[in-house]
Amino acid sequence: MKGITVEPRKPQSARLEEIPEPDARSGSVLLEAIAVGVCGTDTEIVEGKYGWAPPGKTRLVLGHESLGRVVDPGPSSALQSGDLVVGIVRRPDPLPCPNCAVGEWDMCRNGQYTERGIKEIDGFMSERWRIEPEYAMKIDRSLGLLGVLLEPTTVVTKAWEQVVAVGHRAYWEPRRVLVTGAGPIGLLAALVGKQRGLEVHVLDLAESGPKPELVRALGAIYHTGSVSSVGFEPDVIIECTGVGQVIKDAITGIGSGGIVCLTGVGTGGSAGGSPTADVAAAAVLKNNVVVGSVNANKRHWYKAGQILAHADRGWLAHLITRREPPEAFARALKRQPDDIKVVIQFAVA
Numbered sequence: 001m002k003g004i005t006v007e008p009r010k011p012q013s014a015r016l017e018e019i020p021e022p023d024a025r026s027g028s029v030l031l032e033a034i035a036v037g038v039c040g041t042d043t044e045i046v047e048g049k050y051g052w053a054p055p056g057k058t059r060l061v062l063g064h065e066s067l068g069r070v071v072d073p074g075p076s077s078a079l080q081s082g083d084l085v086v087g088i089v090r091r092p093d094p095l096p097c098p099n100c101a102v103g104e105w106d107m108c109r110n111g112q113y114t115e116r117g118i119k120e121i122d123g124f125m126s127e128r129w130r131i132e133p134e135y136a137m138k139i140d141r142s143l144g145l146l147g148v149l150l151e152p153t154t155v156v157t158k159a160w161e162q163v164v165a166v167g168h169r170a171y172w173e174p175r176r177v178l179v180t181g182a183g184p185i186g187l188l189a190a191l192v193g194k195q196r197g198l199e200v201h202v203l204d205l206a207e208s209g210p211k212p213e214l215v216r217a218l219g220a221i222y223h224t225g226s227v228s229s230v231g232f233e234p235d236v237i238i239e240c241t242g243v244g245q246v247i248k249d250a251i252t253g254i255g256s257g258g259i260v261c262l263t264g265v266g267t268g269g270s271a272g273g274s275p276t277a278d279v280a281a282a283a284v285l286k287n288n289v290v291v292g293s294v295n296a297n298k299r300h301w302y303k304a305g306q307i308l309a310h311a312d313r314g315w316l317a318h319l320i321t322r323r324e325p326p327e328a329f330a331r332a333l334k335r336q337p338d339d340i341k342v343v344i345q346f347a348v349a
């Protein structure tokens with residue numbers, strides 16, 4: 001079968017090549033790939049900046065935002081042939097740490113977790129793949145290709161759960177949320193905000209293209225410019241850019257009692273000349289919390305499935321702005337100006 005593989009830490013080593021059928025030891029459920037979404041992590045791996053091959057191997061099958069169709073449910077799953085399934089990405093560390101021991105592998109404490117398509121386990125960019133039944137998330141069949149959005153939705157599902165957990169440290173009545181960045185994570189974070197009944201504002205640099213319209217179609221308010229120019233102090237900020245200046249503006253611009261949830265992973269930037277103790281003093285006097293959030297555990301995968309199932313299919317469809325065949329994976333990984341979510345499509349949903 002064909003698969004897209006890469007030698008981690010070796011730039012530009014990715015290729016579409018003939019690889020063996022998936023090893024039966026990788027799971028009792030056999031699926032045919034429908035589509036795999038690409039994100040910044042895939043680009044980083046292909047550029048040689050991140051990623052680990054499985055033990056004893058030099059190459060890793062890429063891809064962690066999966067969508068597959070069950071070919072053989074195997075002897076021990078409740079799945080049926082034809083079911084649409086998305087594979088959970090992370091596996092608990094083998095020790096395990098206390099959090100992995102209770103199923104919170106997203107909160108892994110020792111970093112020894114593994115991840116499909118990223119860290120020591122082959123990913124989903126192959127014509128067929130296998131998965132363990134307990135890591136196979138069946139999705140609403142009416143979602144079709146849109147099921148490929150489940151993995152990024154799990155990320156925002158966890159982020160929102162963190163915000164709510166922090167919020168309930170006190171009497172909490174959030175009204176207005178600001179999402180910084182209108183990429184797939186930001187737009188899905190905005191979707192969750194709307195589903196929670198909040199007034200949602202989204203800030204991005206783009207002045208044209210699909211982003212402003214997608215935000216308006218959600219019933220949210222679109223802004224360009226800086227966090228300080230939105231004209232209000234948000235109760236919640238979901239930060240999805242990873243850009244230093246935006247992060248700084250979010251932390252200083254949040255309202256009293258407000259929560260900033262950081263989901264973007266970037267590098268560089270400076271605090272823009274604000275002395276650390278001044279930033280801290282503002283946070284103290286406003287009872288602010290800044291919380292980082294990454295990955296997702298099985299509860300978030302389940303809840304994300306419900307979020308997608310309740311979302312407008314037409315709106316979700318506009319998030320997938322480009323579909324490329326496997327042989328054009330390099331083009332899929334190269335960002336174009338109006339891209340939101342790009343997927344590599346292996347088969348019709």
Ligand SMILES: [Zn+2]
Pocket residue numbers: 092093096097098099100101105107108109110111112113
């Ligand atoms: Zn762990």
